[in-house]
Amino acid sequence: MSQPSRKQVKRVAQRGRYDQETIHAILDASWIAHVSFADTEGQPFVIPMLYAREGDCLYLHGSIASRLLNAVSSGIDTCLCVTLVDGLVLARSHFHHSMNYRSVVAFGKAVTVVDPDEKAAIFVRFVDALIPGRAGESRAADRNELNATTLLRFSIDEASAKIRSGDPKDDPADRALPIWSGVVPIFQRFGEPITAGDASPGVEVPASVRHLCA
Protein backbone atom coordinates (compact mmCIF):
# COMPACT_ATOMS: atom_id res chain seq x y z
CA MET A 1 0.00 0.00 0.00
CA SER A 2 1.57 3.26 -1.13
CA GLN A 3 0.34 6.74 -0.33
CA PRO A 4 -0.80 8.46 -3.50
CA SER A 5 -3.43 11.06 -4.14
CA ARG A 6 -6.83 9.38 -3.84
CA LYS A 7 -6.45 8.36 -0.23
CA GLN A 8 -5.04 11.59 1.15
CA VAL A 9 -7.04 12.79 4.13
CA LYS A 10 -7.39 16.43 3.18
CA ARG A 11 -9.34 17.73 6.14
CA VAL A 12 -8.34 17.49 9.80
CA ALA A 13 -5.05 16.05 8.62
CA GLN A 14 -3.95 14.99 12.11
CA ARG A 15 -6.68 12.36 12.05
CA GLY A 16 -5.17 10.62 9.02
CA ARG A 17 -3.19 7.41 9.62
CA TYR A 18 -1.56 5.38 6.92
CA ASP A 19 0.43 2.61 8.54
CA GLN A 20 -0.56 -0.91 7.63
CA GLU A 21 -0.83 -2.07 11.25
CA THR A 22 -3.47 0.57 12.05
CA ILE A 23 -5.40 -0.17 8.86
CA HIS A 24 -5.39 -3.94 9.45
CA ALA A 25 -6.45 -3.56 13.09
CA ILE A 26 -9.52 -1.52 12.09
CA LEU A 27 -10.41 -3.97 9.32
CA ASP A 28 -10.08 -6.91 11.72
CA ALA A 29 -12.39 -5.30 14.28
CA SER A 30 -15.47 -5.26 12.03
CA TRP A 31 -17.42 -7.63 9.79
CA ILE A 32 -19.14 -5.33 7.35
CA ALA A 33 -17.68 -3.11 4.67
CA HIS A 34 -19.63 -0.58 2.66
CA VAL A 35 -18.60 -1.35 -0.91
CA SER A 36 -19.11 1.21 -3.66
CA PHE A 37 -18.70 1.27 -7.40
CA ALA A 38 -20.19 3.13 -10.32
CA ASP A 39 -21.93 1.75 -13.38
CA THR A 40 -20.95 2.81 -16.86
CA GLU A 41 -23.17 5.88 -16.62
CA GLY A 42 -21.52 7.11 -13.43
CA GLN A 43 -24.38 6.02 -11.17
CA PRO A 44 -22.83 5.15 -7.80
CA PHE A 45 -23.94 2.21 -5.65
CA VAL A 46 -22.98 1.39 -2.08
CA ILE A 47 -23.93 -1.82 -0.34
CA PRO A 48 -23.00 -3.54 2.93
CA MET A 49 -21.04 -6.77 2.50
CA LEU A 50 -19.45 -9.26 4.88
CA TYR A 51 -15.70 -9.58 4.47
CA ALA A 52 -12.68 -11.49 5.69
CA ARG A 53 -9.19 -10.05 5.44
CA GLU A 54 -6.10 -11.93 4.33
CA GLY A 55 -3.03 -9.74 4.02
CA ASP A 56 -3.90 -6.81 1.77
CA CYS A 57 -6.90 -8.61 0.30
CA LEU A 58 -10.47 -8.44 1.49
CA TYR A 59 -12.69 -11.31 0.43
CA LEU A 60 -16.28 -10.19 -0.03
CA HIS A 61 -19.55 -11.98 -0.21
CA GLY A 62 -23.04 -11.58 1.08
CA SER A 63 -26.59 -11.01 0.14
CA ILE A 64 -26.16 -8.68 -2.77
CA ALA A 65 -27.83 -8.44 -6.12
CA SER A 66 -25.93 -10.60 -8.60
CA ARG A 67 -25.85 -7.83 -11.17
CA LEU A 68 -23.90 -5.71 -8.67
CA LEU A 69 -21.47 -8.51 -7.87
CA ASN A 70 -20.97 -9.05 -11.57
CA ALA A 71 -20.28 -5.39 -12.12
CA VAL A 72 -17.59 -5.37 -9.45
CA SER A 73 -16.06 -8.68 -10.47
CA SER A 74 -15.46 -7.45 -13.98
CA GLY A 75 -12.63 -5.44 -12.49
CA ILE A 76 -14.08 -1.95 -12.33
CA ASP A 77 -12.73 0.47 -9.77
CA THR A 78 -14.07 -0.19 -6.31
CA CYS A 79 -13.91 1.77 -3.07
CA LEU A 80 -14.89 0.41 0.31
CA CYS A 81 -15.16 1.78 3.80
CA VAL A 82 -15.18 0.16 7.24
CA THR A 83 -16.30 2.32 10.17
CA LEU A 84 -16.33 1.63 13.91
CA VAL A 85 -18.19 4.03 16.19
CA ASP A 86 -16.54 4.56 19.58
CA GLY A 87 -18.37 7.43 21.26
CA LEU A 88 -20.45 10.57 21.28
CA VAL A 89 -18.35 13.71 21.70
CA LEU A 90 -20.31 16.39 23.53
CA ALA A 91 -18.83 19.86 23.51
CA ARG A 92 -20.07 23.06 25.12
CA SER A 93 -20.92 24.38 21.64
CA HIS A 94 -23.03 22.73 18.93
CA PHE A 95 -20.19 23.33 16.52
CA HIS A 96 -17.70 21.09 18.32
CA HIS A 97 -20.03 18.14 18.82
CA SER A 98 -18.61 15.08 17.08
CA MET A 99 -18.20 11.32 17.20
CA ASN A 100 -15.22 9.23 18.15
CA TYR A 101 -14.63 6.64 15.45
CA ARG A 102 -12.12 4.57 13.52
CA SER A 103 -12.52 4.19 9.77
CA VAL A 104 -10.63 2.85 6.78
CA VAL A 105 -11.24 3.83 3.17
CA ALA A 106 -9.63 1.50 0.64
CA PHE A 107 -9.36 1.67 -3.14
CA GLY A 108 -8.74 -1.24 -5.46
CA LYS A 109 -10.29 -3.67 -7.87
CA ALA A 110 -12.20 -6.86 -7.16
CA VAL A 111 -12.18 -10.05 -9.15
CA THR A 112 -14.26 -13.20 -8.88
CA VAL A 113 -12.57 -16.16 -7.21
CA VAL A 114 -13.26 -19.25 -9.33
CA ASP A 115 -10.79 -21.84 -7.99
CA PRO A 116 -12.85 -24.20 -5.81
CA ASP A 117 -9.98 -24.90 -3.40
CA GLU A 118 -9.39 -21.19 -2.85
CA LYS A 119 -13.13 -20.68 -2.40
CA ALA A 120 -13.30 -23.49 0.14
CA ALA A 121 -10.38 -22.09 2.13
CA ILE A 122 -11.86 -18.60 2.16
CA PHE A 123 -15.29 -19.74 3.31
CA VAL A 124 -13.57 -21.27 6.32
CA ARG A 125 -12.01 -17.87 7.00
CA PHE A 126 -15.39 -16.14 6.67
CA VAL A 127 -16.92 -18.34 9.35
CA ASP A 128 -13.96 -17.90 11.67
CA ALA A 129 -14.07 -14.13 11.05
CA LEU A 130 -17.57 -14.11 12.56
CA ILE A 131 -16.49 -16.23 15.54
CA PRO A 132 -12.99 -17.64 15.96
CA GLY A 133 -13.17 -21.42 16.09
CA ARG A 134 -16.65 -21.69 14.59
CA ALA A 135 -15.52 -23.16 11.26
CA GLY A 136 -14.17 -26.26 12.93
CA GLU A 137 -17.45 -26.79 14.76
CA SER A 138 -19.74 -26.63 11.74
CA ARG A 139 -20.10 -28.41 8.42
CA ALA A 140 -17.83 -27.12 5.66
CA ALA A 141 -19.33 -26.13 2.31
CA ASP A 142 -19.80 -28.90 -0.23
CA ARG A 143 -19.18 -28.51 -3.95
CA ASN A 144 -22.75 -27.43 -4.70
CA GLU A 145 -22.63 -24.76 -2.02
CA LEU A 146 -19.28 -23.47 -3.27
CA ASN A 147 -20.66 -23.26 -6.80
CA ALA A 148 -23.75 -21.42 -5.58
CA THR A 149 -21.79 -18.61 -3.98
CA THR A 150 -19.98 -15.76 -5.68
CA LEU A 151 -16.80 -14.80 -3.89
CA LEU A 152 -14.78 -11.67 -4.67
CA ARG A 153 -11.16 -10.90 -3.94
CA PHE A 154 -10.63 -7.17 -3.44
CA SER A 155 -6.94 -6.21 -3.51
CA ILE A 156 -6.15 -3.02 -1.64
CA ASP A 157 -4.20 -0.67 -3.90
CA GLU A 158 -4.46 2.34 -1.60
CA ALA A 159 -5.89 2.78 1.86
CA SER A 160 -6.09 5.32 4.62
CA ALA A 161 -7.31 5.19 8.19
CA LYS A 162 -8.95 8.00 10.08
CA ILE A 163 -9.34 8.03 13.85
CA ARG A 164 -10.93 10.47 16.24
CA SER A 165 -10.60 9.75 19.95
CA GLY A 166 -10.65 11.56 23.24
CA ASP A 167 -12.17 14.77 24.56
CA PRO A 168 -14.16 17.42 22.72
CA LYS A 169 -12.10 20.38 21.54
CA ASP A 170 -13.96 23.36 22.88
CA ASP A 171 -13.10 26.92 22.01
CA PRO A 172 -11.16 28.56 24.85
CA ALA A 173 -13.81 31.30 24.91
CA ASP A 174 -16.44 28.68 25.84
CA ARG A 175 -14.56 27.22 28.78
CA ALA A 176 -16.35 29.40 31.32
CA LEU A 177 -19.81 28.27 30.18
CA PRO A 178 -21.58 26.13 32.79
CA ILE A 179 -22.21 23.32 30.25
CA TRP A 180 -21.13 19.72 30.77
CA SER A 181 -18.62 18.45 28.21
CA GLY A 182 -17.19 15.03 27.68
CA VAL A 183 -17.49 11.73 25.87
CA VAL A 184 -20.11 8.99 26.08
CA PRO A 185 -18.38 5.76 25.04
CA ILE A 186 -20.21 3.39 22.69
CA PHE A 187 -19.59 -0.35 22.88
CA GLN A 188 -20.74 -3.27 20.84
CA ARG A 189 -21.85 -6.09 23.13
CA PHE A 190 -22.98 -9.66 22.54
CA GLY A 191 -26.18 -10.80 24.20
CA GLU A 192 -27.03 -14.24 25.50
CA PRO A 193 -27.06 -16.81 22.68
CA ILE A 194 -30.54 -17.75 21.43
CA THR A 195 -30.69 -21.40 20.44
CA ALA A 196 -32.52 -21.97 17.12
CA GLY A 197 -36.09 -23.21 17.18
CA ASP A 198 -35.08 -26.27 15.14
CA ALA A 199 -31.85 -26.87 17.08
CA SER A 200 -30.40 -30.35 17.47
CA PRO A 201 -31.59 -31.56 20.88
CA GLY A 202 -29.05 -31.95 23.65
CA VAL A 203 -26.31 -29.85 22.01
CA GLU A 204 -24.77 -27.30 24.37
CA VAL A 205 -23.71 -23.79 23.41
CA PRO A 206 -20.09 -24.30 22.32
CA ALA A 207 -17.09 -22.64 23.95
CA SER A 208 -16.53 -20.42 20.90
CA VAL A 209 -19.95 -18.81 21.44
CA ARG A 210 -19.79 -18.71 25.24
CA HIS A 211 -16.42 -17.00 24.97
CA LEU A 212 -18.01 -14.12 22.99
CA CYS A 213 -20.54 -13.39 25.68
CA ALA A 214 -18.16 -13.68 28.64
Add this chain to the structure above:
Amino acid sequence: MSQPSRKQVKRVAQRGRYDQETIHAILDASWIAHVSFADTEGQPFVIPMLYAREGDCLYLHGSIASRLLNAVSSGIDTCLCVTLVDGLVLARSHFHHSMNYRSVVAFGKAVTVVDPDEKAAIFVRFVDALIPGRAGESRAADRNELNATTLLRFSIDEASAKIRSGDPKDDPADRALPIWSGVVPIFQRFGEPITAGDASPGVEVPASVRHLCA
Protein backbone atom coordinates in the same frame (compact mmCIF):
# COMPACT_ATOMS: atom_id res chain seq x y z
CA MET B 1 -40.36 7.60 -2.58
CA SER B 2 -41.44 5.45 -5.49
CA GLN B 3 -40.23 1.93 -6.30
CA PRO B 4 -38.39 1.94 -9.62
CA SER B 5 -35.54 -0.14 -10.90
CA ARG B 6 -32.38 0.97 -9.09
CA LYS B 7 -33.60 0.10 -5.63
CA GLN B 8 -35.06 -3.33 -6.37
CA VAL B 9 -33.67 -5.93 -4.03
CA LYS B 10 -32.92 -8.64 -6.56
CA ARG B 11 -31.58 -11.35 -4.31
CA VAL B 12 -33.37 -12.87 -1.31
CA ALA B 13 -36.38 -10.84 -2.29
CA GLN B 14 -38.26 -11.58 0.92
CA ARG B 15 -35.73 -9.44 2.76
CA GLY B 16 -36.66 -6.36 0.73
CA ARG B 17 -38.90 -3.78 2.42
CA TYR B 18 -40.01 -0.58 0.81
CA ASP B 19 -42.48 1.14 3.11
CA GLN B 20 -41.53 4.59 4.30
CA GLU B 21 -42.10 3.78 7.97
CA THR B 22 -39.55 0.94 7.90
CA ILE B 23 -37.03 3.05 6.01
CA HIS B 24 -37.39 6.03 8.36
CA ALA B 25 -37.12 3.83 11.47
CA ILE B 26 -33.80 2.39 10.30
CA LEU B 27 -32.47 5.83 9.37
CA ASP B 28 -33.49 7.21 12.77
CA ALA B 29 -31.70 4.40 14.62
CA SER B 30 -28.21 5.31 13.38
CA TRP B 31 -25.96 8.35 13.09
CA ILE B 32 -23.61 7.47 10.27
CA ALA B 33 -24.33 6.97 6.59
CA HIS B 34 -21.84 5.65 4.07
CA VAL B 35 -22.11 8.13 1.23
CA SER B 36 -20.89 7.24 -2.25
CA PHE B 37 -20.50 9.04 -5.52
CA ALA B 38 -18.31 8.80 -8.57
CA ASP B 39 -16.04 11.40 -10.07
CA THR B 40 -16.17 12.28 -13.75
CA GLU B 41 -13.88 9.36 -14.58
CA GLY B 42 -16.11 6.82 -12.87
CA GLN B 43 -13.87 6.46 -9.81
CA PRO B 44 -16.16 5.65 -6.87
CA PHE B 45 -15.71 7.07 -3.38
CA VAL B 46 -17.45 6.09 -0.18
CA ILE B 47 -17.07 7.96 3.09
CA PRO B 48 -18.79 7.89 6.49
CA MET B 49 -20.80 11.02 7.33
CA LEU B 50 -23.01 12.09 10.20
CA TYR B 51 -26.57 12.78 9.21
CA ALA B 52 -29.90 14.00 10.52
CA ARG B 53 -33.18 13.08 8.84
CA GLU B 54 -36.05 15.45 8.19
CA GLY B 55 -38.86 13.87 6.19
CA ASP B 56 -37.36 12.41 3.01
CA CYS B 57 -34.21 14.51 3.32
CA LEU B 58 -30.99 13.56 4.99
CA TYR B 59 -28.75 16.44 6.00
CA LEU B 60 -25.11 15.49 5.84
CA HIS B 61 -21.97 16.94 7.29
CA GLY B 62 -18.83 15.73 8.92
CA SER B 63 -15.12 15.49 8.62
CA ILE B 64 -14.78 14.96 4.91
CA ALA B 65 -12.39 16.31 2.34
CA SER B 66 -13.83 19.51 0.91
CA ARG B 67 -13.24 18.37 -2.64
CA LEU B 68 -15.57 15.42 -1.98
CA LEU B 69 -18.28 17.61 -0.45
CA ASN B 70 -17.98 19.95 -3.40
CA ALA B 71 -18.33 17.09 -5.85
CA VAL B 72 -21.54 15.93 -4.20
CA SER B 73 -22.97 19.38 -3.73
CA SER B 74 -22.74 20.07 -7.43
CA GLY B 75 -25.69 17.76 -7.77
CA ILE B 76 -24.14 14.56 -9.06
CA ASP B 77 -25.87 11.27 -8.39
CA THR B 78 -25.32 10.05 -4.88
CA CYS B 79 -26.05 6.76 -3.14
CA LEU B 80 -25.92 6.23 0.58
CA CYS B 81 -26.31 3.29 2.90
CA VAL B 82 -27.13 3.01 6.60
CA THR B 83 -26.54 -0.39 8.24
CA LEU B 84 -27.36 -1.65 11.73
CA VAL B 85 -25.90 -4.97 12.86
CA ASP B 86 -28.21 -7.02 15.09
CA GLY B 87 -26.62 -10.43 15.49
CA LEU B 88 -24.42 -13.29 14.38
CA VAL B 89 -26.39 -16.11 12.71
CA LEU B 90 -24.70 -19.44 13.36
CA ALA B 91 -25.95 -22.35 11.30
CA ARG B 92 -24.90 -25.99 11.33
CA SER B 93 -23.25 -25.47 7.91
CA HIS B 94 -20.71 -22.82 6.93
CA PHE B 95 -22.92 -21.98 3.98
CA HIS B 96 -25.86 -20.77 6.07
CA HIS B 97 -23.87 -18.61 8.47
CA SER B 98 -25.06 -15.02 8.22
CA MET B 99 -25.70 -11.78 10.09
CA ASN B 100 -28.93 -10.26 11.28
CA TYR B 101 -29.06 -6.66 10.17
CA ARG B 102 -31.21 -3.76 9.02
CA SER B 103 -30.03 -1.59 6.16
CA VAL B 104 -31.29 1.16 3.89
CA VAL B 105 -29.88 2.07 0.51
CA ALA B 106 -31.05 5.44 -0.82
CA PHE B 107 -30.48 7.16 -4.15
CA GLY B 108 -30.77 10.87 -4.80
CA LYS B 109 -28.87 14.07 -5.28
CA ALA B 110 -27.36 16.38 -2.69
CA VAL B 111 -27.15 20.15 -2.78
CA THR B 112 -25.34 22.60 -0.54
CA VAL B 113 -27.52 24.46 1.96
CA VAL B 114 -26.56 28.13 1.87
CA ASP B 115 -29.39 29.87 3.74
CA PRO B 116 -27.99 30.71 7.21
CA ASP B 117 -31.35 30.29 8.96
CA GLU B 118 -31.84 26.84 7.45
CA LYS B 119 -28.27 25.94 8.37
CA ALA B 120 -28.82 27.12 11.94
CA ALA B 121 -32.01 25.08 12.27
CA ILE B 122 -30.37 21.96 10.90
CA PHE B 123 -27.35 22.19 13.17
CA VAL B 124 -29.75 22.12 16.10
CA ARG B 125 -31.23 18.93 14.65
CA PHE B 126 -27.77 17.39 14.24
CA VAL B 127 -26.98 17.87 17.92
CA ASP B 128 -30.34 16.51 19.02
CA ALA B 129 -29.87 13.54 16.65
CA LEU B 130 -26.78 12.58 18.65
CA ILE B 131 -28.60 13.00 21.98
CA PRO B 132 -32.18 14.22 22.27
CA GLY B 133 -32.26 17.43 24.30
CA ARG B 134 -28.57 18.19 23.93
CA ALA B 135 -29.03 21.18 21.60
CA GLY B 136 -30.90 23.14 24.27
CA GLU B 137 -28.14 22.51 26.79
CA SER B 138 -25.23 23.70 24.65
CA ARG B 139 -24.26 26.88 22.83
CA ALA B 140 -25.79 27.27 19.36
CA ALA B 141 -23.57 27.98 16.38
CA ASP B 142 -22.71 31.59 15.73
CA ARG B 143 -22.48 33.15 12.28
CA ASN B 144 -18.78 32.38 11.87
CA GLU B 145 -19.31 28.74 12.77
CA LEU B 146 -22.24 28.43 10.35
CA ASN B 147 -20.12 29.92 7.58
CA ALA B 148 -17.25 27.55 8.36
CA THR B 149 -19.35 24.42 7.86
CA THR B 150 -20.60 22.92 4.65
CA LEU B 151 -24.04 21.37 5.00
CA LEU B 152 -25.64 19.17 2.35
CA ARG B 153 -29.29 18.38 1.80
CA PHE B 154 -29.69 14.91 0.25
CA SER B 155 -33.21 14.32 -1.07
CA ILE B 156 -34.22 10.68 -1.25
CA ASP B 157 -35.49 9.86 -4.74
CA GLU B 158 -35.56 6.09 -4.24
CA ALA B 159 -34.87 3.93 -1.25
CA SER B 160 -35.13 0.35 -0.12
CA ALA B 161 -34.72 -1.38 3.20
CA LYS B 162 -33.36 -4.84 3.75
CA ILE B 163 -33.79 -6.74 6.99
CA ARG B 164 -32.62 -10.14 8.15
CA SER B 165 -33.78 -11.34 11.55
CA GLY B 166 -34.35 -14.55 13.44
CA ASP B 167 -32.96 -18.06 13.26
CA PRO B 168 -30.47 -19.58 10.84
CA LYS B 169 -32.05 -21.43 7.94
CA ASP B 170 -30.34 -24.79 8.00
CA ASP B 171 -30.79 -27.40 5.31
CA PRO B 172 -33.19 -30.10 6.46
CA ALA B 173 -30.47 -32.67 5.71
CA ASP B 174 -28.27 -31.02 8.36
CA ARG B 175 -30.82 -31.11 11.17
CA ALA B 176 -29.49 -34.35 12.59
CA LEU B 177 -25.93 -33.00 12.94
CA PRO B 178 -24.90 -32.53 16.57
CA ILE B 179 -23.91 -28.90 15.99
CA TRP B 180 -25.27 -25.96 17.97
CA SER B 181 -27.25 -23.45 15.90
CA GLY B 182 -28.73 -20.14 16.86
CA VAL B 183 -28.24 -16.39 17.02
CA VAL B 184 -25.89 -14.28 19.13
CA PRO B 185 -27.54 -10.85 19.49
CA ILE B 186 -25.38 -7.75 19.08
CA PHE B 187 -26.26 -4.57 20.95
CA GLN B 188 -24.85 -1.10 20.95
CA ARG B 189 -24.43 0.15 24.50
CA PHE B 190 -23.41 3.47 26.01
CA GLY B 191 -20.70 3.44 28.66
CA GLU B 192 -20.35 5.73 31.65
CA PRO B 193 -19.89 9.36 30.56
CA ILE B 194 -16.28 10.59 30.74
CA THR B 195 -16.12 14.24 31.74
CA ALA B 196 -13.66 16.25 29.63
CA GLY B 197 -10.27 17.10 31.06
CA ASP B 198 -10.99 20.83 30.66
CA ALA B 199 -14.60 20.58 31.89
CA SER B 200 -16.28 23.48 33.62
CA PRO B 201 -15.92 22.77 37.34
CA GLY B 202 -19.01 21.89 39.34
CA VAL B 203 -21.20 21.04 36.33
CA GLU B 204 -23.06 17.75 36.72
CA VAL B 205 -23.70 15.24 33.92
CA PRO B 206 -27.03 16.44 32.47
CA ALA B 207 -30.21 14.36 32.39
CA SER B 208 -29.97 13.96 28.59
CA VAL B 209 -26.67 12.11 28.98
CA ARG B 210 -27.62 10.17 32.10
CA HIS B 211 -30.75 9.01 30.28
CA LEU B 212 -28.62 7.39 27.53
CA CYS B 213 -26.67 5.29 29.99
CA ALA B 214 -29.67 4.22 32.09
